[in-house]
Amino acid sequence: xxxxxQELSLEGQPGAFAGSLMNSSADLVARACQGDQExxxxxxxxxxxxxxxxxxxxxxxxxxxxxxxxxxxxxxxxGLKALREGAKLSTWLFGIAKNVARESLRSRMRHQxxxxxxxxxVLDLSDRGPAPVDQLLxxxxxxxxxRSLAALDDxxxxxxxxxxxxQCSYEEIAEITGFSIPKLKTDLHRARVEMRRRIGPYVRV
Amino acid sequence: xxxxxxxxLLEQYVDGEAPERDAEQVSAHLITCxxxxxxxxxxxxxxxxxxxxxxxxxxxQSMWGIVAARTVEHSASEARSRSGSRQWFAGLFTLPRFGFxxxxxxxxxxxxxxxxVIYLRNHKELNPPLIAGGNNANPLSPPTKTTEETNPPAIxxxxxxxxxxxMEAKTSKSxxxxxxxxxxxxxxxxxxxxxxxxxxxxxxxxxxxxKAQDLLISIRNIKSDDxxxxxxxxxxxxxxxxxxxNIVLRRDAEMAGKFPAKSxxxxxxxxxxxxxxxxxxxxxxxxxxxxxxxxxxxxxAELRSY
Numbered sequence: 001x002x003x004x005x006q007e008l009s010l011e012g013q014p015g016a017f018a019g020s021l022m023n024s025s026a027d028l029v030a031r032a033c034q035g036d037q038e039x040x041x042x043x044x045x046x047x048x049x050x051x052x053x054x055x056x057x058x059x060x061x062x063x064x065x066x067x068x069x070x071x072x073x074x075x076x077x078x079g080l081k082a083l084r085e086g087a088k089l090s091t092w093l094f095g096i097a098k099n100v101a102r103e104s105l106r107s108r109m110r111h112q113x114x115x116x117x118x119x120x121x122v123l124d125l126s127d128r129g130p131a132p133v134d135q136l137l138x139x140x141x142x143x144x145x146x147r148s149l150a151a152l153d154d155x156x157x158x159x160x161x162x163x164x165x166x167q168c169s170y171e172e173i174a175e176i177t178g179f180s181i182p183k184l185k186t187d188l189h190r191a192r193v194e195m196r197r198r199i200g201p202y203v204r205v
Numbered sequence: 206x207x208x209x210x211x212x213x214l215l216e217q218y219v220d221g222e223a224p225e226r227d228a229e230q231v232s233a234h235l236i237t238c239x240x241x242x243x244x245x246x247x248x249x250x251x252x253x254x255x256x257x258x259x260x261x262x263x264x265x266q267s268m269w270g271i272v273a274a275r276t277v278e279h280s281a282s283e284a285r286s287r288s289g290s291r292q293w294f295a296g297l298f299t300l301p302r303f304g305f306x307x308x309x310x311x312x313x314x315x316x317x318x319x320x321x322v323i324y325l326r327n328h329k330e331l332n333p334p335l336i337a338g339g340n341n342a343n344p345l346s347p348p349t350k351t352t353e354e355t356n357p358p359a360i361x362x363x364x365x366x367x368x369x370x371x372m373e374a375k376t377s378k379s380x381x382x383x384x385x386x387x388x389x390x391x392x393x394x395x396x397x398x399x400x401x402x403x404x405x406x407x408x409x410x411x412x413x414x415x416k417a418q419d420l421l422i423s424i425r426n427i428k429s430d431d432x433x434x435x436x437x438x439x440x441x442x443x444x445x446x447x448x449x450x451n452i453v454l455r456r457d458a459e460m461a462g463k464f465p466a467k468s469x470x471x472x473x474x475x476x477x478x479x480x481x482x483x484x485x486x487x488x489x490x491x492x493x494x495x496x497x498x499x500x501x502x503x504x505x506a507e508l509r510s511y
Contacts, residue, residue, distance in 0.1 A: 035280070037273065044272060048264050056260050066265060070272050077276040138257055145258045163220060164255045170222050189216060196251060203250040 025089040051097050057161040058101040060150050072097045095176045148198040159184045160191035206234040211241045219248040410454050418508040429493040434486035444480035469511045
């Protein structure tokens, strides 16, 4: 449950020290706009984990996700002054991350490379010694979810990831993706159906 | 609420996006409908599965360092380009700034002027004005051979050695080094400072006026109480030479529009003419008349003030 709370909360990042929690996103943005590098570091600490998770869900490559996360924050730093007043920082960052990931995916498509999940390491369970059944099940489930996500088309994957893993509202998803609410509802519904078909046995277990 | 309506809203209900009124109706329906409740449990079961999803991702320690370096580098380059473009743009609308180059040039000019003044002063001291020098250099001394050649033969033949009065005047001047120095100092330091010479012409004029001033002082110092004839041979020849020079300088000053110089030279000219027209052995009344005019008109002061 603790990990769940960490995953679902964008504002309370593990590792982010108490001082950072006392800074509102608006304050951090204002300070970072003035050139306060420490404020931007706090923004990074607060949002780097959800951003890298989101990107990883989209691109399915660990190293690439790290590189694209860096790129996301660099772009965010450059465009911080363009962040309109009242806009939610997490939504804005997810929007940048989505664009960065999409650019990367298009680039890879041009180079005729298939987008594959790097789950070989996850599947390689033999060298990890005896593990509890639940742990094995979790590892297997991780692979299944990862593969199921990779099987979704881009739009469904983005919507599903933002809603299920990052608890974004429909409005926020619409803002991040640029989709209309009806479209994203449809995509989300279809993504759920597809995912259910794949992970259904695990749910019943 | 019917089951179809509930199932249609169930997804929004699970997502927390159903309107409040619909959410209340769905909640009430789920209590009474086992099928719909089972569907709801499937959704919540999926949510739990997704919540257990662990990507096994960690933020590398080096990531922030890389991001920070890139952002700092970008900020610096942006500042450079902004500064460069601003300077370029501002340069289009600003007057040229001389700054260091201008002040350096001014400093060089000032040093050069100071060196020039020192050089000219030293040069003057090495070649003092004739009136302040030794016997040979004294304008009151007999003219040199060159001067004699330019003088009319009548004057030349009638030119005696320097008169006792002139010698006395000369001696009295040469015996008053302090006073002479003071005059020279006034001339060099205040009235005829080299720094005031803007060109060669002005320097010639100043030199000419200085000599004329000496001549007039010499005339003013002549003792003319007796009715004896006074030997003014030297003064006469000097006056002729200065008269020719004066005419040329006055015309030049007039042509150049230097009216103060022209005025001074114009005031000086009648005296030079009168002196030049004196006989070698001038009657004392004639000399006295000139002396009186020199004193009354304060021509010497006028020459000094120039």
